[in-house]
Each structure stands twice: as structure tokens, then as C-alpha cells.
Amino acid sequence: MDIGLLKVFMAVAEEGSISKAAQSLNYVQSNVTARIQQLEQELKTPLFYRHSRGITLTSAGQTLMTYTEKILNLLEEAEKAVLDSPIPKGSITVGSDTTAAIRLPSILSAYRGKFPEVEVHLEIGSTDHLINAVLQYSVSGAFVDGPVEHPDIIQEFIINERLGLIIPETMDFRGLRTIKDKTLLILNPDCMYRMQLEEWLRDEGFRLAKVMQFGTMEGLLGCVKAGIGFVVLPVSYYNKLNVKDGIRCYPFPERYREVPTVFIRRRDLYMTSAYHKFIEELKEHLPEAVSCGARASES
Structure with a gap:
């Protein structure tokens, strides 16, 4: 044929x-x-x-x-x-979810400085979208919330993100009772952050009250500032926000706080030298997740 x-x-x-x-x-x-x-x-x-x-x-x-x-x-x-050659060249296409993407600019800058002959393309999307993009070969690899279990996908652990409750500054936080009747604001209805929150709530005898979905992170955070609800995000994302006026962060308890970020690719994908060097650069520059400076009550 x-x-x-x-x-x-x-x-x-x-x-x-x-x-x-x-x-x-x-x-x-x-x-x-x-x-x-x-x-x-x-x-x-x-x-x-x-x-x-x-x-x-x-x-x-x-x-x-x-x-x-x-x-x-x-x-x-x-x-x-x-x-392929030992000297990285050509182009690579990397996918990332919204929260992981905040870590990438400095890494991409360092990578391009070392390997100027490689052109890097970045695609932002939800975890489900990026998994499908990897399976369809439209992106060669992606950073998503893990773990990802699929027979055609290889995943490599990158970092454990630590989760925090992002609430309006006007809210007097006294543990989960403070948010039990409040609205959770989300970008993706099936995200791991929501699952971690629901497990924490369930173990403490509460249930998630209401959920409201948004199309952009800007709109979501704006509604938190307006007192419409709260959001669950990695502490690292909160720490890198340029403007934190009107919001505060309370870290999850240790049992529920960590969600792994993994790099996924198809099992049958050839990893070029450009991709290998990219992963090396990523691991070299990723800082450990850090505390947002406040402590959450268990209930």
C-alpha cells in the first residue's frame, strides 16, 4: 500500500x-x-x-x-x-495544564539558552485534553496531574504539588466548617484537586456543597476575590501570583495535600535528544513545593 x-x-x-x-x-x-x-x-x-x-x-x-x-x-x-543527533535541534511540542505552566517560563528560558537550535511549542489544556493529545500524537509529551494509568502511556514523576485552599481575604477560616456551605470554583470538573478536597471533606464528615465551573484562571480567582467561593490550587501557583490582594491560602493537611505532577508520553514515541535534555533541564530547575505561610485546621 x-x-x-x-x-x-x-x-x-x-x-x-x-x-x-x-x-x-x-x-x-x-x-x-x-x-x-x-x-x-x-x-x-x-x-x-x-x-x-x-x-x-x-x-x-x-x-x-x-x-x-x-x-x-x-x-x-x-x-x-x-x-537525531547528540546536539539537540529541531522542535518539540510540550503540553501543560494551567497550574503546571506557571513553573515553565524560567525552565524554557534556561533550556533555550543552552539549546538555541530547538524551537519549543507549548500547549495549555486540562489533564483530560492533554492525555488525549498525547494519545493522538498532537503533542509529544505533557505535564499533567498524576498518576495516569493507560497501556499506551509512559509517565515519569516530576514533582509533588502541595495543595492549598484559596479563599477570600474576608473569610474567617476556621477549618472545613468554614467552607462546607460555600461554592467550589473549578476549571476542570474531574481534576485531582477536587478529588483530594472531597476525600478530606468526607473523612471529616462533610460533603461538597456547590460547584461552579470557569473557563479561565483569571475569572476563577476574580470570583474568589469577590467572595463567590473558594478554589483548590497548588501552593506553588499561589506563591507565584503577582497580585494576592483579596485572597489568602491555607495548605491542606499532610494526608491530603500532595498531588503528583507527571510527564507523560506515548509508549511508542521516540524520545529525541532534544526531549531528553528538556526533561533534564526540568528536573534541574524545579524547586520543591513550599508552604504558603499559613496552617490549616483539621476540622
């Missing part, structure tokens, strides 16, 4: 249109149509449903798409392995 045919097939599947695929590939439309027909003839099965809104994959096409992604990514990894 010709690799060129698979590349055309993938473009058509992703675009959902012969004409759009032709534009993205810089081919004439008839050429794309002929290649798809050739592939269908070779496989003796239709790969697309044709309809007025464009085209969609048949069940056979979906199966072929899964293998095509693996084949093309394997070829890309083979090329990286052959062309």
Missing part, C-alpha cells in the same frame, strides 16, 4: 471534503478523487460515504484511519530517530 495514498486518505478524512483536502495538499481535486478510488479498489471496500454535506468515513474507513495514524506517526518517529 502506497504511503502517498494513505496521506491523501488521512487529509480527506480530516477535512471531510475532497475539495478541502485538495486545497490542503495543494493537489487538483481530480487527483485526490482518483487516489481515493485507487485505495478503495485496492482494499475492495468503500472508505467514505458520499452525501450532500461532504463525506464521512465508513466503518472500514474508520478502521483504516486508526492504522493510518499509527503508520504515519511511526514513519515520522523513524525519521526523527535516523536524523
Whole structure:
């Protein structure tokens, strides 16, 4: 099976249109149509449903798409392995959740200073989004809340983040009773921080009252300052905030406070010298999580 045919097939599947695929590939439309027909003839099965809104994959096409992604990514990894050199060069794409990203600028700066021939791209997203991005090869590695259990993923421990309750400055904090009827403000409904809080609440005989989801960290913290609710964040994130007016941080008790940050990548991904050096730089520059200077009551 010709690799060129698979590349055309993938473009058509992703675009959902012969004409759009032709534009993205810089081919004439008839050429794309002929290649798809050739592939269908070779496989003796239709790969697309044709309809007025464009085209969609048949069940056979979906199966072929899964293998095509693996084949093309394997070829890309083979090329990286052959062309890789001890001196890092090229580009790397790294994913990070919002809170982990606050640690990265100084690390990226130090890394670029040592290896100026490497171009680093950063993608910010939730843990679920980044796990999917790694599995789909759209990012080569990502920093997420761990642990991550998936047969196709390798994880490497980076650091234990220590969690804190971020509350309005006007709130008189007297342990969990203070927040038991308050609203938890979140970015991601399935984040590990929320799970740790719920475990702490459950062990103390409380339940989470209300939850409100936000699209941005700025909006979330603004609502904490306005007294709308509270948030759970790593203490390291709070300490690096430029403006802490209107909010305070109380660390979780030791039993519930630590959430590991891990670096994940696909098991079949070739780690270039650029990536190896990036991980080394990360471990060298990551400071230990530190206290925010206040002590939380157990109840």
C-alpha cells in the first residue's frame, strides 16, 4: 500500500471534503478523487460515504484511519530517530495544564539558552485534553496531574504539588466548617484537586456543597476575590501570583495535600535528544513545593 495514498486518505478524512483536502495538499481535486478510488479498489471496500454535506468515513474507513495514524506517526518517529543527533535541534511540542505552566517560563528560558537550535511549542489544556493529545500524537509529551494509568502511556514523576485552599481575604477560616456551605470554583470538573478536597471533606464528615465551573484562571480567582467561593490550587501557583490582594491560602493537611505532577508520553514515541535534555533541564530547575505561610485546621 502506497504511503502517498494513505496521506491523501488521512487529509480527506480530516477535512471531510475532497475539495478541502485538495486545497490542503495543494493537489487538483481530480487527483485526490482518483487516489481515493485507487485505495478503495485496492482494499475492495468503500472508505467514505458520499452525501450532500461532504463525506464521512465508513466503518472500514474508520478502521483504516486508526492504522493510518499509527503508520504515519511511526514513519515520522523513524525519521526523527535516523536524523537525531547528540546536539539537540529541531522542535518539540510540550503540553501543560494551567497550574503546571506557571513553573515553565524560567525552565524554557534556561533550556533555550543552552539549546538555541530547538524551537519549543507549548500547549495549555486540562489533564483530560492533554492525555488525549498525547494519545493522538498532537503533542509529544505533557505535564499533567498524576498518576495516569493507560497501556499506551509512559509517565515519569516530576514533582509533588502541595495543595492549598484559596479563599477570600474576608473569610474567617476556621477549618472545613468554614467552607462546607460555600461554592467550589473549578476549571476542570474531574481534576485531582477536587478529588483530594472531597476525600478530606468526607473523612471529616462533610460533603461538597456547590460547584461552579470557569473557563479561565483569571475569572476563577476574580470570583474568589469577590467572595463567590473558594478554589483548590497548588501552593506553588499561589506563591507565584503577582497580585494576592483579596485572597489568602491555607495548605491542606499532610494526608491530603500532595498531588503528583507527571510527564507523560506515548509508549511508542521516540524520545529525541532534544526531549531528553528538556526533561533534564526540568528536573534541574524545579524547586520543591513550599508552604504558603499559613496552617490549616483539621476540622
